[in-house]
Amino acid sequence: MQAGSVTMYPRTEMLDLIVIDGHARGIVTRNLVTGEIDTHLGDAVILGTGGYGNVFYLSTNAKGSNVTACWRAHKRGALFANPCFTQIHPTCIPVSGDYQSKLTLMSESLRNDGRIWVPLKKGDKRPPNQIPENERDYYLERRYPSFGNLVPRDVASRNAKYVCDEGRGVGETGLGVYLDFSDAIRRLGRKAIEDRYGNLFDMYQRITDEDPYQVPMRIYPAIHYTMGGLWVDYYLMSTIPGLFVIGEANFSDHGANRLGASALMQGLSDGYFIVPYTVGDYLATNKLEAISPSHPEIRNAVACVQQTIQKLLSINGKRTVDSFHRELGKIVWDYCGMSRTAEGLKTAIHEIRDLREEYWRNVKVPGSGDDLNQSLEKAGRVADFFELAELMCVDALERNESCGGHFREEYQTPDGEAQRDDENYSYVACWAYRGYGNREDLVKEPLEFEYVHPSQRSYK
Numbered sequence: 119m120q121a122g123s124v125t126m127y128p129r130t131e132m133l134d135l136i137v138i139d140g141h142a143r144g145i146v147t148r149n150l151v152t153g154e155i156d157t158h159l160g161d162a163v164i165l166g167t168g169g170y171g172n173v174f175y176l177s178t179n180a181k182g183s184n185v186t187a188c189w190r191a192h193k194r195g196a197l198f199a200n201p202c203f204t205q206i207h208p209t210c211i212p213v214s215g216d217y218q219s220k221l222t223l224m225s226e227s228l229r230n231d232g233r234i235w236v237p238l239k240k241g242d243k244r245p246p247n248q249i250p251e252n253e254r255d256y257y258l259e260r261r262y263p264s265f266g267n268l269v270p271r272d273v274a275s276r277n278a279k280y281v282c283d284e285g286r287g288v289g290e291t292g293l294g295v296y297l298d299f300s301d302a303i304r305r306l307g308r309k310a311i312e313d314r315y316g317n318l319f320d321m322y323q324r325i326t327d328e329d330p331y332q333v334p335m336r337i338y339p340a341i342h343y344t345m346g347g348l349w350v351d352y353y354l355m356s357t358i359p360g361l362f363v364i365g366e367a368n369f370s371d372h373g374a375n376r377l378g379a380s381a382l383m384q385g386l387s388d389g390y391f392i393v394p395y396t397v398g399d400y401l402a403t404n405k406l407e408a409i410s411p412s413h414p415e416i417r418n419a420v421a422c423v424q425q426t427i428q429k430l431l432s433i434n435g436k437r438t439v440d441s442f443h444r445e446l447g448k449i450v451w452d453y454c455g456m457s458r459t460a461e462g463l464k465t466a467i468h469e470i471r472d473l474r475e476e477y478w479r480n481v482k483v484p485g486s487g488d489d490l491n492q493s494l495e496k497a498g499r500v501a502d503f504f505e506l507a508e509l510m511c512v513d514a515l516e517r518n519e520s521c522g523g524h525f526r527e528e529y530q531t532p533d534g535e536a537q538r539d540d541e542n543y544s545y546v547a548c549w550a551y552r553g554y555g556n557r558e559d560l561v562k563e564p565l566e567f568e569y570v571h572p573s574q575r576s577y578k
């Protein structure tokens with residue numbers, strides 16, 4: 119940027135992809151301050167627009183994270199892969215009320231020394247320090263003696279859900295479990311715990327007004343990372359030639375991996391080591407004609423963006439964008455979150471469709487499109503989340519097995535662990551857009567394992 123060869127457009131949102139003769143040749147943007155719709159043309163497009171965790175409304179992601187760039191590219195022909203593979207993180211500060219808009223992650227490292235428990239008895243509302251040892255259930259240590267509190271994220275999350283579903287959750291909402299450092303403080307001394315986790319303890323205290331050195335932290339799972347995304351090949355190119363997708367926005371590397379592997383390492387390797395070479399290769403091996411700014415496909419993409427904005431502004435209904443988003447997020451969380459069932463997913467698909475229909479009839483987007491209008495920005499993103507949410511449920515329903523970040527209750531081992539079905543589901547599920555409201559087509563990319571083969575794991 120200092121060299122002047124890169125121009126940055128802050129406060130600008132990509133709202134469509136321009137595809138000419140089958141190749142990605144530019145994007146349509148909206149200036150979030152002035153509302154101006156603009157086009158940016160080029161020989162290739164690279165999306166690095168992050169994950170779609172905010173489809174759940176509440177997540178650990180930044181509020182601005184959304185799926186719009188990827189979804190609009192999907193509508194232009196890019197396949198969307200494995201949308202149902204999402205990662206739930208077990209150590210977040212529990213939801214505290216209906217009008218919360220964001221969840222806070224407490225670092226995973228806390229599980230190194232903290233012990234997770236709930237009261238043995240349902241509905242036990244005594245303060246934690248008054249619940250004696252023999253009336254506590256250290257459920258992870260009990261169920262998984264060899265891994266204890268360090269079981270993988272999905273296992274820790276699911277088990278927290280189960281004990282809360284049994285009525286043994288803690289805190290006002292009953293959707294929380296204790297993460298208790300009293301043993302570690304006794305064993306190692308307060309100073310050692312302060313040195314290891316002092317910043318996290320301070321953060322927790324500031325948010326909850328409770329001192330975790332004195333009383334156990336309360337934690338609950340939250341959506342944290344999305345393993346699905348636009349399908350890319352080894353060159354990080356999507357199914358639209360010239361459209362490259364990097365970082366969390368693509369599906370690459372992670373599969374169902376319950377940890378999402380290492381997101382930051384993937385982002386770094388995509389950006390430093392892969393895409394600078396593969397884009398060069400694409401440019402060198404494709405003869406791309408110069409395009410005129412008045413090309414019909416450019417005008418068409420701009421018109422699509424303008425129409426969507428006008429439509430959202432003209433509905434003038436009775437409900438805010440946030441109220442729809444909150445309701446959508448709850449459906450996805452309840453039925454396509456930590457554990458899923460065929461029946462629940464079918465219910466979710468119905469409810470999402472009904473709510474989406476209401477959205478396009480009854481959403482209220484105040485203001486105009488000609489200046490800063492955050493309701494309008496959110497309205498476009500929530501419209502895309504509606505379509506993505508349905509696809510996530512369709513994908514989860516199609517995958518009749520449990521694996522990694524996808525747990526179907528019908529497919530579990532006798533002791534409640536994920537039951538894989540590699541014979542029938544060893545593929546990447548790639549979805550092709552088929553028009554608004556229509557079921558997408560599934561394209562299967564088979565997975566072949568030459569050296570390391572997937573296998574059933576036990577954390578007992």
Ligand SMILES: Cc1cc2nc3c(=O)[nH]c(=O)nc-3n(C[C@H](O)[C@H](O)[C@H](O)COP(=O)(O)OP(=O)(O)OC[C@H]3O[C@@H](n4cnc5c(N)ncnc54)[C@H](O)[C@@H]3O)c2cc1C
Pocket residue numbers: 130131132133166167168169178179180182183184186187223342343364365366367379380381382383385
């Ligand atoms: C609280 C938290 C802790 C984490 N800790 C770890 C960790 O310890 N280790 C690890 O490996 N990973 C961690 N992750 C995950 C990791 O941070 C993310 O996966 C990673 O930052 C994604 O990088 P990205 O560049 O692909 O996307 P992002 O960092 O999400 O960046 C995408 C950017 O694109 C912008 N954007 C989106 N849509 C549009 C649009 N339509 N037009 C214009 N701009 C757009 C967004 O505003 C954003 O600036 C953590 C994530 C969170 C939320």
